[in-house]
Amino acid sequence: MAEQQTAAASGSRKKWYQAVPxxxxxxxxxxxxxxxxxxIIPAGEFERVTQDGRTVVVPGSFAYLEDVANIPPFNIFVAIPEGLISASQYLFIVFIAGGLFHILQKTGALENAIGVAVNRVGVERRNVIIVVGTFIYGFFGVAVGFENNIALVPIAVLIASAIGCSSLVGTAMAVGGIGIGFALSPINPYTVGVAQGIAELPTFSGAWLRTLLVLSSLALLSLYICKRVVKMEFEEPDNAEALSKPLNEYHLSKRNILTMVVFVGGLVAMLIGVFTRGWYINEIAGTFLLLAIIIGALNGLSANGIVKQMMEGAASVTAGALVIGVAASIQVILEQAVIIDTIVNSLSAMIDGIPSIFSAIMASVVQGIINLFIPSGSGQALVTMPILIPVADLVGMSRQLMITAFQVGDGLTNLIVPTSGGTLAMLALGRVSYAQWLKAIMPFMALVYVLAWVGLVIGHLVGY
Known part of the structure; x- marks a missing residue:
């Protein structure tokens, strides 16, 4: 009897991640x-000037402000709708992508294509599929960006289902791969490009260290998913993407093939727009909306039918989409109080006096903290680089290494900070809650940070 009570108590005791709100x-x-x-934090501000069409901070210009009034408590609640408005582009792409993939699911084209592909490769090669998938998503992160890949997460979830894994595995492949690729990309225009412009370095110079870091980190992520994430307990949500029949029963009809040609063609058009016309979230969302209409019509859906399927798909990701807007309200409060610059100035001072060999590590930690308050990579570069580049000169750290430390701190924390709209959007499409994601990814974050810090120390020692 006592043993039964102990077992019941043990079974009813929630794990830490289940107790997360x-x-x-x-x-x-x-x-x-x-x-x-x-x-507690006093208001303060840097002077800013416009250079080459970009607003940058003037180093050494920080001053406290005396005339900033306290924010009324009611503004906590007002900040939420304001956050929803400021993050609207993320909400819309989640809704539209949710609708598009719901239509693709109803047509059966995407499921059939993945089923046929996995059947030919073989489920027994599950680890190979995970490794290849992780590196493919990593390549998209390196070459295309972070938020630009939001809508591709459901594909990874279906691939994971095809090889007998949970949607958590697919989400880890997609979000982890894209996040690592973006964070450590040797050719990231949003972080490296902006930062090197401020530091007066050749664009994308010093790519060898970042390339080594991104390849080794993606390899580490692949190993981590194969060895740990696939074995983790994960309760699939009711609306999780899953294959509906055994792999050997899948085949592609002519309409399926035509549907996939249209879908892949749309992705190619999106990439061309990103690289040649500066497309971002709104243009990508528009592309997916157009694809949803074309694919729906191609598969015999009426106008009312397309709208119905789009609404059902959007409804399935509403909770995750709204989290993005609520998270954006944090930024609203920080901006109203004018304390972001105060935080940046105080954290930047922490690097002074640190032995030069550890300065890059400290800089990455500082940038990681700042990323909670300034989740935009290019925005963070514009705010912090004018301050930290002179600091690097003073402590004997190369400007190139400071930029890589900035990348590590800014980029890697995107995978875990609740203010990263892109990450929350991807989790919404992957049907993985933020608490479940933290449980899965936090051990990997510790490992990848150690790997990145070793790379920064080696960079300092070889004169990078």
Whole structure:
């Protein structure tokens, strides 16, 4: 009897990640904590000037402000709709992508294509599929960007289902691969390009260290998914993407093939727009909306039918999409209180006095903290690089290494900070909650940070 009671107590005891509040509650707690910080951290601001069409900070120009009023408590609640408005582009692409992939699921084309492909490769080569998939998504992160790949997450979830894994595995392949690729990309125009412009270095110079870091980190992520994530307990949501029949029963009809040609053609058009015309979230969302209409019509859906399927797909990701807007409210409070520059100035001072061999590690830690308050990579570069490049000169760190430290701190933390709209959007499409994601990814974050820090130290020692 006692043993049964002990077993029951053990079974009813929640694990730490099950005790984590709902993402909405967690982010609201952070929002309230941020509000109280505004009474502790004094308002301050850097002077800014426009150079080559970009607004940059003037180093050494920080000054405290005396005439900034305290924020009324009611603004905590007002900040939420304001955050929803400021993050609207992320919400819309999640809704539209959810609708598009719902239509693709109804046509059966995407499921049939993945089923046929996995059947030919063989489920027994599951680890090979995971490794290849992770590196492919990593390549998209390197070459295309972070938010630009939001809509590709459901494909990885279906691939994971085809090889007998949970949607968590597919989400780890996609979000982890894209995140690592973007974070350590040797050719990232949003972070490396902007930062090297401020540091007066040749664009994308010093790519060898970043290339080694991104390849080794993607290899580490692949190993981590194969050895740990595939074995993790994960309760599939009711609306999770999954294959509907055994692999050997899948085949592609002519309409399926035509549907996939249209879909892949749309992706190619999107990439061309990103690289040649500066497309970003809104243009990509528009592309997916057009694809949804064309694919729906191609598969015999009426106008009303397309709208119905789009609405059903959008409804399935509503909770995850709204989390993005609530998270954006944190930024609203910080901007209203004018304390972002104060935080940046104080954190930047932490690097002074650190032995030069550890300065890059400290710089990455500082940038990781700042990323919680300035989740935009290019925005963070414009704010912090004018301050930290002179700091690098003073402590004997090369400017190139400071930029790589900035990449490590800014990029890697995108995978875990609740203020990263792109990450929350991807989790919404992968049907993985923020708490489940933290449980899965946090051990890997510790490993990849150690790997990146070793790379930074080696970079310093070889005069990078």
């Amino acid at each position: 709902d993402p909405m509650v967690l982010i609201f707690i952070i929002l309230v904590a941020t509000y109280f910080l505004t009474f």
